[in-house]
Amino acid sequence: MLTVMKGPLRFFRRSLTLKIFTICFICVHIPLIAFIIYLASGFSTETIPLLGLMLGATLAGTGICLATLWWLIRPLRKLARAVNQYQEDGQPFEIRHRGEDEIGTLSSAVEAMVSEMDGAMKRLQHQATTDPLTGLGNRRWLSEQVSEEISRAVRRRASMSVILCDLDRFKKINDGYGHDTGDRVLVAAGDVIRRHLRHNDLAARIGGEEFCIILPRTKLKDAEMIAERLRSALAVLDIPPLMRGDVTASFGIYQASTGETLEQMLLMSDKALYEAKRGGRNRVVRANELETAGDRHSPPEY
Structure with missing residues (x-):
C-alpha cells in the first residue's frame, strides 16, 4: 500500500500546481461539506441557521485557503527579499527552502546562479585591479x-x-x-x-x-x-x-x-x-x- 501511494505523493510534493488546486478545491467545498455534515447530524433545516452555517463555512474556507496559500508561497517571498538585498549590498545569499516543487527548484537555481555570478564578478574585479605578472595591484x-x-x-x-x-x-x-x-x-x-x-x-x-x-x-x-x-x-x-x-x-x-x-x-x-x-x-x-x-x-x- 505504501509503495502504491509513494508515486502519487512524490508527484504531489513536486507539483505546485497540484498543491494549489488541491487547496482551492477543498476550501471551495468546505461550505458543502459543512452543509452535508449539518444535515446528517439531524440539526434543524430552518433558513436562518442554514444561512449562518453556509456563511461561516464560506468565511472559514476562504481564510483557510488564504492562510495555506500564504504559507505555500512564503519561500517565494523570501527569495524576492533575498534578491532585492543582493541588489542593494552585493552579498550572496542562501535560501533554506529545499522543497521539491517549482518554488524549491527556482530557489536552488537562483541561489546557484547568484553564487556563480558573484564569483565571476569577484574574479573580474580581481583581474581589473591586479597586475597579472607580479600579482601586485595596478x-x-x-x-x-x-x-x-x-x-x-x-x-x-x-x-x-x-x-x-x-x-x-x-x-x-x-x-x-x-x-x-x-x-x-x-x-x-x-x-x-x-x-x-x-x-x-x-x-x-x-x-x-x-x-x-x-x-x-x-x-x-x-x-x-x-x-x-x-x-x-x-x-x-x-x-x-x-x-x-x-x-x-x-x-x-x-x-x-x-x-x-x-x-x-x-x-x-x-x-x-x-x-x-x-x-x-x-x-x-x-x-x-x-x-x-x-x-x-x-x-x-x-
Whole structure:
C-alpha cells in the first residue's frame, strides 16, 4: 500500500500546481461539506441557521485557503527579499527552502546562479585591479585605495609617504636577455616588494618597470629606511642568466602634504626618482629635500 501511494505523493510534493488546486478545491467545498455534515447530524433545516452555517463555512474556507496559500508561497517571498538585498549590498545569499516543487527548484537555481555570478564578478574585479605578472595591484586599484587612505589621513591628521621605484636599465635586460628574463625580473621585484610591505602599505605596478608604494602613517625618514631595504634586497637578486647585482632600482620618496592627490604625490616622487637616475642609479632620493628644479640635463636612460 505504501509503495502504491509513494508515486502519487512524490508527484504531489513536486507539483505546485497540484498543491494549489488541491487547496482551492477543498476550501471551495468546505461550505458543502459543512452543509452535508449539518444535515446528517439531524440539526434543524430552518433558513436562518442554514444561512449562518453556509456563511461561516464560506468565511472559514476562504481564510483557510488564504492562510495555506500564504504559507505555500512564503519561500517565494523570501527569495524576492533575498534578491532585492543582493541588489542593494552585493552579498550572496542562501535560501533554506529545499522543497521539491517549482518554488524549491527556482530557489536552488537562483541561489546557484547568484553564487556563480558573484564569483565571476569577484574574479573580474580581481583581474581589473591586479597586475597579472607580479600579482601586485595596478594603477586603477591604487587610485581607488589611495583615495580612502588620503581621506583617513586628513581625518586623523596623519602623515603619508610614497615610494616610487623604477628598475635600472630594464630595457637592456629585455633586449639583451629576452622578455622571459625581463618578466622573471619583474616577478622577483614584485616578490621583494611584497615581502617588505607592512600590513597597511599599498603596492602597485603602475608602469612597465615602475612600482609605487603608499605608506600610510609614515614619515619621510621611515619611508627612506624602507626604500633602502628594498634597494638592498633588489641588488642581491640572483636571476640567471643575469649576474648578481645586474638588477638594481632607483627610488624617489616623498612625504605628502595633507590632502594631496595621488597625482601630486607621484609628480613629486617622480622628480626625486629623476634625480636618483641622474645621480648614478641604485640610490634613494628624497623629493622633500630637492631644491626648486632649474635647468636640467637630458633625461637619463632609465
